[in-house]
Amino acid sequence: MEKKLAAWGYEVVVAENGNAALQILQSDDPPRLALLDWIMPDLEGVEVCRIVRRKKEEPYTYIILLTSLQRDQDIITGMEAGADDYITKPFKHHELRLRLRAGRRIIELQNELLTARDMFRTKASRDYLTGLWNHGEIVEILTRELSRAKRESSCVAVIMADIDLFKKINDTHGHLAGDVVLRSAARKMHSMMRSYDFIGRYGGEEFLVILPECNLEYAYAFAERLRLSVGCDSIDTPEGVIPITLSFGVAASGNTQLQDVYSLVNAADKALYRAKENGRNRVEVAPFDGAMT
Missing domain, CATH: 3.30.70.270 (Reverse transcriptase/Diguanylate cyclase domain)
Known part of the structure; x- marks a missing residue:
């Protein structure tokens, strides 16, 4: 998967277990897209997702859960934990590529919204002529x-x-x-x-x-x-x-x-x-x- 992602143009950071994944996602410059296996050593992917979402930090990380669990209740549990999407294993690579492309588009749209929000905040708090606080x-x-x-x-x-x-x-x-x-x-x-x-x-x-x-x-x-x-x-x-x-x-x-x-x-x-x-x-x-x- 790492080779495939790199071939698709992604810069890949690999975590060997759940704790390592959590440290990466809580770093000062976390990845904007994350693929989390549900079952990982130390800390399961769904729990990593819960902890990340609890922080409500910006910028937002789009999280896709990979799981062999296919029951409706398992899928609901993953989405309620804060996952944005999920893929059940085994999966086809072109499906993963499409899901990642959709996630990247959502991240791009969010970046545009954050830029617009910051611009409006500046306009609301700054004097238009001098640039000082109004x-x-x-x-x-x-x-x-x-x-x-x-x-x-x-x-x-x-x-x-x-x-x-x-x-x-x-x-x-x-x-x-x-x-x-x-x-x-x-x-x-x-x-x-x-x-x-x-x-x-x-x-x-x-x-x-x-x-x-x-x-x-x-x-x-x-x-x-x-x-x-x-x-x-x-x-x-x-x-x-x-x-x-x-x-x-x-x-x-x-x-x-x-x-x-x-x-x-x-x-x-x-x-x-x-x-x-x-x-x-x-x-x-x-x-x-x-x-x-």
Whole structure:
């Protein structure tokens, strides 16, 4: 059978018993098609099938059971264990080849469905213009991070960032140039994040940055780095070079009054408006039990 499968173009991995088959099927890169004999040493094929299906892992492995058992009840048992198909022995090689071809087609269709699912997930959670998390997703991420911080008695800091005088940019240079400015600012800020930080487009020209396990002092320093990095270079657009600056508001969950999403974001938003009122292109922080003002 190994020679036949190789001749049909399959890359074959042989398992000498049920335990070896299970290890292969639970590896990081399992075969997408599996032929399991029902009766094997150590662990029967139908039990291997049950264990694999119990995990419900992706990518899916299409399993064909080979068996000399021909009673209807045996066939039902095999299919209920999670087998996708079965062949009773003795069988003809062309029949096996056709069954494998059908299995491969199903795997190809599943791959297409998984690709489409991932694409729709991305569209549902990402901002179409900047590629950052969208409003709903970044708020949901903050909700999860706050819950985790409470369990671990740690802190979460947030930064509200806003492009200064963005309406003037749109009015002067046009909305297409404004889109380039938004994408460029988003890309620059995203490039400065740690692997476990988050940034999303909160709305319009506003961005929300989430910094897990960060206190107010660190978040303030990080916001300053963002401000200097984004504002140090003008942005080249189809309508010409446009200089930009950003204003920032910072808050942290360690404050006894800032323990939920609304109060934390609201505090950062108020700090952002103070930055606007105090001349823009600056960082302001929400009060932190008197530690910083």
